[in-house]
Amino acid sequence: MFARAGQQALRHVFGGEHRSIYNRTITTDEWNFYDYVLVQTDREHPPIEGLAEHTKEVADGGGFRLYRIERPLSEEDVGARTILDPEG
Numbered sequence: 233m234f235a236r237a238g239q240q241a242l243r244h245v246f247g248g249e250h251r252s253i254y255n256r257t258i259t260t261d262e263w264n265f266y267d268y269v270l271v272q273t274d275r276e277h278p279p280i281e282g283l284a285e286h287t288k289e290v291a292d293g294g295g296f297r298l299y300r301i302e303r304p305l306s307e308e309d310v311g312a313r314t315i316l317d318p319e320g
Contacts, residue, residue: 256280269299 256279258269263286271278274295287299 258282258286263301264303267301269301271297271299273297 253272258280263282268290269280269283269287271280271283272295277284278297283299286301286303288302289297290300291298
């Protein structure tokens with residue numbers, strides 16, 4: 233499940249409203265567009281290519297792990313991120 237800050241995550245999946253649970257490929261466009269990835273898993277390191285390189289885990293519990301996508305930010309994004317997450 234993907235989300236951008238301020239969006240309802242369930243309704244905003246790139247290219248459609250949902251995808252197969254077996255489709256674990258995250259495209260370059262998705263890495264660049266979304267702010268968060270929510271993964272349903274009990275594994276400490278889910279088998280998703282690029283997850284460790286592109287994200288920082290911010291929460292886990294109840295069989296889910298939430299990751300914030302880390303990428304170079306524009307000056308506009310830096311201001312917005314500071315308001316939402318001063319440590320982020």
